[in-house]
Amino acid sequence: MEKTTCIIVGAGPAGSACALSLARKGIETVLLERGRTPGEKNVSSFVLFIKELKRLVPECMDELELERNIVRSDQIILSDDDVKTITSFNYKHIRNPVTFSAFRRKFDAWFAKKASMAGAELITGMTVTDLIIDNGRVIGVKVGDEELYADVVVGADGYHSKVAERSGLNPVLDPGQCLLSVKEVLNLPAEVINDRFQLTDGLGAELGLWNYDVNNFKSGTGTLYTNTDSISIAAFASVADLKNKNMKLHAYLEKFKQHPYINALIKDGTLREYQAHILSNGGRIAPEKLYGDGVLLCGEAGAIMDTMSGMGVPTCIVSGMMAAETIEMAVKKRDFSAGTLKNYLKYLDSTSLLDMVYESSKVGEYWDGAGKDEMPDDIKAVADCYNKWWDVDYMSKDYYPLMANLFFKIGKHFMPKILRWPLGAAIKITSLYSKTCEKIKSKIRSRYYEWKKQYDG
């Protein structure tokens, strides 16, 4: 019987971050990936933020093959006959670059190789079909007829997580809790991109597309960003909304592409690749469902995803690192029961990850709520928030009021007028005070702590 200390299912950002941290701690780790090379099953749908990665792999900038350093962010509110756009520049990111466009095929392959060079055993082409469970305790995984045993299994296998499903931590997925995305990568010469987006070589722009066709279709949003010699354009919508509105998501993406404003930017682009992926709406798995006897969930498998900001990779990396800390503790204690692995939540709580994800999931609920076709007048405020958002660091805990602020500024256009100003005032006051007064800061967070008590008490 082959047995190792830790099996990690999925060599994405969460799995590789966990494997790399464990390998550095000298813990025997096997990293399983269903693709023939890591990253070939993954689709990025936003700018890649590598602030957290830099802490884990300081030399990453020299080794990674990245496309463009994203220094400009345009938030665009679209209607059939109007466009409002606000542009924010992030040129400080040139001096300390952390925002990039990148292809996941290269990024994930590099990250997994990094883990394997540190000592983790990477095995590709392994689709985990089932878990081996003994007395309610996860003791290994099945890959077809093959059986692999381990003290602890880490589920980092994405939205359709086999580990979460078979361990009973998240057996049924809810279509209301996920976003479907389709993306097209369009070939365009680098000079044409530079001209159209007013860029120089190596610098890139990102466009957030909001509110288009919101009367018919509440949850639809889009994004567009520049690669070296191509443009990625994606559309997102909740699966439940697509179902209710009988809307094809790829038809919605076509609508974006044919909008005069967007069309001028992507004109003559030839299709390089067509992609689709699914991601969670963020934070809908209760924290007590992130661990079990001999099992931990990381990244998308545990719905640890900051949907509103679109940041999946940094949240995955942080959760993977925290899972590694937990496993190190379990190895020292030689105890892999749920009682020890519960410390995962304490490690997660030392970062701002759960706060942000939880906040983000509430925004998701607003997408499902009432929608009104309005062109908001204060998109400057929205863009300002976005600008600050780019400085969010999941490893520190200081950005909570910012998220609340942003949540309101975007969410309010979707909520009834009568709720707007009292809610707005409340958020404004709390976020103002929280900056100066630690006591009141804890009050704003009380709701979160109530929710957290479920696992503490």
Next chain:
Amino acid sequence: MSGKNNMTVDEKMATVKIKIDKEAHITVKKEFCKKCTTRTCLIICTAENYKWDEERVELIFNYEGCLECGACRLICPEGAIDWSYPKQGCGVKFRFG
């Protein structure tokens, strides 16, 4: 590769590299589909793999052209679609994901 507007999904799918599995990773209990009134799978599938055959009165699908988003599995009102990841290294291979 084509520069024209309004490409069909089939034309778009020609840009995707897929290693075809001999074994189907999607199975559909077709008797349930006859009772189904919504047929949401026809709408939700980003690769338009599900089609309704009016003559034979049954759902036809093509597991080979699957982008592996798994949305069909989530929305089938009858629970007739059994979708899982393709086995050992098969399936879609995104080059620019």
